[in-house]
Amino acid sequence: MSLFTFSAVTYRYPNQTQRPALHDFNLAIPGGEKIAVVGRNGSGKSTFFLHLNGLIKPRQGEVRFQGRPLDYSRKGLTALRQQVALVFQNPDDQLFSASVFQDISFGPLNLGMSDAEARERVLEAAALCDIEHLLEQPTHALSGGEKARVALAGVLAMHPDILAADELLASLDPWGRLKIREIFDVYHAQGKTILLITHDLGLIKHWATWVIVVHEGKAAFSGRADDLLGDEAIMNETGLVQIWRQAMQSC
Template sequence: MAVTVPSIDKAAPVTYPSPGLREREVPAETLLEARGVTFSYPDGTVALNSLSIGIPRGRRVVVLGANGCGKSTLFLHFGGVLRPKSGEIVLDGQPVRYDRAGMTRLRQQVGLVFQDPDSQLFASSVRQDISFGPLNLGWSEAKVRDAVEAAIEATQIGDLADRPAHLLSYGQKKRVAIAGVLAMDPSVIIADEPTAGLDPESTARLVSLFNSLHDAGRTIVISTHDVELALAWADEVVVMRKGELLRTGHPTAVFQDPEVLAGARLQQPIVLETFGHLCHMGYIPTDAVPPRNANELAELIGCHCSPQPAPISTDFDALRSGPSHHA
């Protein structure tokens, strides 16, 4: 999707107008937090370097950064798989304890979806796999059954429920993996590169699934390299570099910060790049609100005709404010 377009005059970056924030930032309480977390792997690689990041409750957060910048390591800390060498992970204002009770609480609240669904799905049938998490929480069988059915319905995998994992496509396995953590009724779902390797339609369906989970009050955190998706979809963007936090903020603000783009070696979303050029050339007033997708950009340059409905909607804004969005 991210098509590389030769940019005009790379040497002298266009200065963009200061970002106007479309949605009024309402300060949200912090649900999950890393406080000064440092972690190094046994081979000496420092993966996180006194990193402090807060995940606000009820937001859609996208974590960006080059490969090996520590995104997955951070997620494993949030899931309680890795323990910080120094610093702490804080859930709902309380530092995470690494005893049995503490881990049960953390793992119920934080649903971690791994990049490779094959490492997560183990049971012979989809329904059984989804029932694994809730059963570990010690719920009654009736409650587990309800949770499993609700997760199957929310992820729209009813037709796959009795199939074995090896008869599922990659995209279907992803949905099953999400259902597996959703059934545990977590407050936050953290997915490591959920759209990697998915075709546009599956990506659109997955984003729409995340939207519906968000509408139901859950916090969603995903990592991706897809800057267009991050711009169009995120409430908040977190940019990491070499185990440190480079910048966090509203996507249009982050993607218009040349230092961040250069520092994290991020490509600016094409929509914003075009917007910048059009501002520069005087087609768009410099105080205009930066667009977050192609439709918003089209409106800015006076194209008010409704766009042709695409056979596959990869317009994440449509997904953002579409019928599923009725919070």
């Protein structure tokens, strides 16, 4: 059974006049994979992610999680968000507490943990993300890459089964990227699912075990990297073919 299934999902933002962000979006997402989600700017990747933990609801169509339609009641969403955690494209959408410590402890406290348990989760996540030295800093005073790592720590502190990160690596230096990839690999080895939106196509070959291509509001491909690279029609239709050649030359 797929972890998530999107059936004919259409989503149009309230003020969106051109084509909907997602239109007839059909996709089955397998569990336990390291998934790279690629596609051009404006293709609908972030909008697709916002559906994963019910932050937005399809105008038409249906999203299923573990075989059941998403439950958009308050209780249903709380349960879903304990399992599925999202790191937003813009960390400023995620960080809202005064200090880094408070920000990371928000999720665990919200799950009903005691102060002591939440503190342990914060320290564990901070160690993983190399941000222990930032815990007492105000979140607004962090650099872009530091904000990204704090946002990830806030999500890891909840121990989610599914981690969906929107362009998390983009603002990180090479050391930060390596570190985060290590964290993802540890998560993956525990049987968890990682989805990562990325413009770094090298990750398709060197990191991902599964690839999703979003193109003009539709899921154009979902499968193994080798199958994507061997699918001339999809590679041409999505314009990936030229980009791929370039990515491989610069590797």
